[in-house]
Amino acid sequence: MSDQFMITLQAALQQLAIQHTVETLGDRATYLGVSEIGACPRKTILSKINPPQADLVTLLRFRRGHMAEEIVAAAFTAAGFTNFERQVEVHYAGDVPVTAHIDFVFTSKVRKTMAVLEVKSPETIPTEPYGSWETQLYLQMGLLAAANPDYTVEKGAILAVNFGSSGMALFNGYTPQATIFAGLLERACTIWNDYQHVMTDSSAIPAMEVSPLCGYCPFVADCPKFEAEEVRELTESVEILTELQKQQKNLETDIDIRKRDLLAIVSARGPIKAHGRLLQKATRTRKTLDTDRLVDFLKEYGQSLTDFQETSAYSFLEIKKAA
Numbered sequence: 001m002s003d004q005f006m007i008t009l010q011a012a013l014q015q016l017a018i019q020h021t022v023e024t025l026g027d028r029a030t031y032l033g034v035s036e037i038g039a040c041p042r043k044t045i046l047s048k049i050n051p052p053q054a055d056l057v058t059l060l061r062f063r064r065g066h067m068a069e070e071i072v073a074a075a076f077t078a079a080g081f082t083n084f085e086r087q088v089e090v091h092y093a094g095d096v097p098v099t100a101h102i103d104f105v106f107t108s109k110v111r112k113t114m115a116v117l118e119v120k121s122p123e124t125i126p127t128e129p130y131g132s133w134e135t136q137l138y139l140q141m142g143l144l145a146a147a148n149p150d151y152t153v154e155k156g157a158i159l160a161v162n163f164g165s166s167g168m169a170l171f172n173g174y175t176p177q178a179t180i181f182a183g184l185l186e187r188a189c190t191i192w193n194d195y196q197h198v199m200t201d202s203s204a205i206p207a208m209e210v211s212p213l214c215g216y217c218p219f220v221a222d223c224p225k226f227e228a229e230e231v232r233e234l235t236e237s238v239e240i241l242t243e244l245q246k247q248q249k250n251l252e253t254d255i256d257i258r259k260r261d262l263l264a265i266v267s268a269r270g271p272i273k274a275h276g277r278l279l280q281k282a283t284r285t286r287k288t289l290d291t292d293r294l295v296d297f298l299k300e301y302g303q304s305l306t307d308f309q310e311t312s313a314y315s316f317l318e319i320k321k322a323a
């Protein structure tokens with residue numbers, strides 16, 4: 001496929017994303033969405049002032065999210081459920097403009113109850129739901145309850161749909177929590193006030209919350225948090241990584257010793273069975289390049305190995321002891 005074809009495709013996806021945002025979420029500069037309240041305040045505020053252009057991976061991720069919702073809705077319909085609404089918009093009636101767009105709201109008019117379902121489509125399904133998912137759900141349940149005083153919001157759940165090999169996972173058992181909801185509204189109020197402040201004074205710096213996900217933030221390049229001599233907020237993350245690397249090294253040494261010992265036994269005695277496994281000595285062949293002969297051969301034609309070597313750059317994380 002030509003580069004032009006790919007550029008056209010990406011531009012169309014970008015157009016679709018903008019269209020979808022306008023149709024479903026409206027002008028995000030005029031309110032705080034529930035998913036923005038749990039995020040880093042600086043990221044949320046700058047995203048409102050200068051909405052970043054999504055790259056191809058992000059655009060595909062958006063589409064994946066919509067597809068997951070469509071699949072779940074089709075399954076509910078096929079299962080005979082008729083008591084749900086999709087993309088339910090709920091506005092907070094207080095001072096700060098907070099709006100929730102809830103993926104699924106189930107309502108029982110007879111029992112006067114409601115339930116919330118949030119659909120996620122992560123690349124891998126975590127063993128525990130992410131804190132940001134839970135924050136979103138608590139806000140959705142709280143806002144829905146506030147907007148429907150005649151109903152009781154009984155429960156909420158998060159359904160993670162994976163298009164790879166993990167399938168689906170349901171994280172449920174959530175109920176509205178008044179204290180958490182009040183705390184999140186307070187946080188929303190602070191973010192909204194900081195947003196108004198930055199709008200009138202562009203030199204104002206909103207609160208920043210460094211996390212291991214900062215690398216994916218569109219505003220990391222000039223984030224003041226990373227101008228500090230040491231980014232203390234990442235201490236735990238680097239500590240865990242260095243500890244894991246140490247364990248990996250020890251594990252590899254341990255594995256090598258055990259393999260060598262067992263190979264010595266099967267080499268001497270032939271195949272054995274242990275722990276329900278069959279162990280035997282295997283021999284495979286592999287092709288290796290005789291560089292000495294190749295160098296001699298090339299020399300005859302006035303060339304050397306370096307004539308055929310190319311240099312290409314690659315990136316990796318280097319960790320050294322800091323001075």
Ligand code: SF4
Pocket residue numbers: 040041042043208209210211213214215217218219220223224225
């Ligand atoms: S880089 Fe991290 S701390 Fe800075 S704005 Fe982005 S999310 Fe916030």
